[in-house]
Amino acid sequence: PENVNILAIESSCDETAAAVVQNGKTVLSNIISSQVEEHKKYGGVVPEIASRRHCENICWVVDGALKEAGLTLDDLTAIAVTYAPGLIGALLVGVNYAKGLSMATGLPLIPVHHIRSHIAANYITHPELTPPFLCMVASGGHSHIIEVLDHVTFRVIGRTRDDAAGEAFDKAARAMGFPYPGGVYIDKAAKLGNPDAYKLPHPKVDGSVYDFSFSGLKTAVINTFHNAKQKGVEVDTNDMAASFQKTVCDMIAEKLMGAAKELGYKKIVLAGGVSANLGLRERLKTECKKRNFDFYVPTLDLCGDNAAMVGAQGFYEYKSGNLADLSLNAVATKDI
Ligand code: KG4
Ligand code: ZN
Numbered sequence: 001p002e003n004v005n006i007l008a009i010e011s012s013c014d015e016t017a018a019a020v021v022q023n024g025k026t027v028l029s030n031i032i033s034s035q036v037e038e039h040k041k042y043g044g045v046v047p048e049i050a051s052r053r054h055c056e057n058i059c060w061v062v063d064g065a066l067k068e069a070g071l072t073l074d075d076l077t078a079i080a081v082t083y084a085p086g087l088i089g090a091l092l093v094g095v096n097y098a099k100g101l102s103m104a105t106g107l108p109l110i111p112v113h114h115i116r117s118h119i120a121a122n123y124i125t126h127p128e129l130t131p132p133f134l135c136m137v138a139s140g141g142h143s144h145i146i147e148v149l150d151h152v153t154f155r156v157i158g159r160t161r162d163d164a165a166g167e168a169f170d171k172a173a174r175a176m177g178f179p180y181p182g183g184v185y186i187d188k189a190a191k192l193g194n195p196d197a198y199k200l201p202h203p204k205v206d207g208s209v210y211d212f213s214f215s216g217l218k219t220a221v222i223n224t225f226h227n228a229k230q231k232g233v234e235v236d237t238n239d240m241a242a243s244f245q246k247t248v249c250d251m252i253a254e255k256l257m258g259a260a261k262e263l264g265y266k267k268i269v270l271a272g273g274v275s276a277n278l279g280l281r282e283r284l285k286t287e288c289k290k291r292n293f294d295f296y297v298p299t300l301d302l303c304g305d306n307a308a309m310v311g312a313q314g315f316y317e318y319k320s321g322n323l324a325d326l327s328l329n330a331v332a333t334k335d336i
Pocket of ligand 2: 118139272273305
């Protein structure tokens with residue numbers, strides 16, 4: 001059979017990214033232009049700036065992806081683009097670029113959901129992985145436990161009631177004095193600290209047993225710093241980072257392992273920006289080993305936002321006939 005070469009575009013937040021992926025698994029190119037240094041100054045992503053930078057960068061990022069893959073537009077099978085969820089002005093840049101390219105070339109247009117892409121990053125790292133499996137997606141905007149029934153069918157069984165895991169990392173990191181986005185700084189500091197130094201809340205969530213709540217934990221970290229300052233005492237940043245990270249790992253491990261047992265899954269997958277967290281990767285690996293579950297997580301380069309994962313998911317959407325016409329619009333909030 002002929003190769004399916006998908007050009008993928010991602011612009012949902014603060015990375016402008018393009019990639020060419022062959023048959024859903026082979027990454028021929030993967031270009032990411034990050035705006036993070038610019039947003040750092042403001043302590044978070046400024047949507048207006050993100051849109052403007054996507055506009056400036058998208059042409060050369062897409063050109064770069066084709067060049068690095070050694071392909072021209074004539075070699076492509078289809079164009080995949082992240083259309084939801086994300087910052088609306090940011091998404092619109094990628095969506096409209098993809099629509100223009102689809103109109104000019106006649107290539108089919110594949111709309112791809114961002115969370116589906118994060119999950120699909122695992123198909124690149126682990127070509128042998130196939131659904132069904134149970135997946136924890138933890139990113140800056142989402143914390144979901146998802147049953148992946150097949151490549152394009154999903155059932156969300158747990159979600160956060162307040163902050164996403166990545167958001168909690170970033171807000172706690174801010175209290176610790178780290179720059180935005182602080183998740184990775186907590187990860188590094190946690191290695192040097194004592195995870196039992198601070199007792200942090202691990203709240204029960206009423207209703208669904210698989211739902212999360214991270215805002216109480218984040219607030220406890222902020223309050224600890226605040227109270228210490230008033231009393232004129234020091235908080236050990238490394239100890240706090242380690243204690244915070246351990247509590248997040250406890251919360252995720254408890255719910256995810258509980259769900260796997262209850263629903264009978266033996267394949268456990270981690271995805272999303274927070275899947276880069278070394279403590280969480282190790283913890284879930286250990287928990288899975290104890291139970292004889294297989295554990296999957298993307299390589300570090302595919303955990304954060306990128307377009308290779310969009311190309312991977314795009315392949316299965318294409319196979320399933322999930323195509324869009326030129327009326328495709330970007331959507332800020334959308335269930336998987
Ligand atoms: O998936 P992603 O790149 O963007 C969204 O779709 O939201 O996730 C970004 C989030 C940020 O909150 C960032 O702090 C977090 O992932 N993150 C981490 C680590 N690397 C990135 N959190 C904890 N430990 C890390 N090593
Ligand atoms: Zn993401």
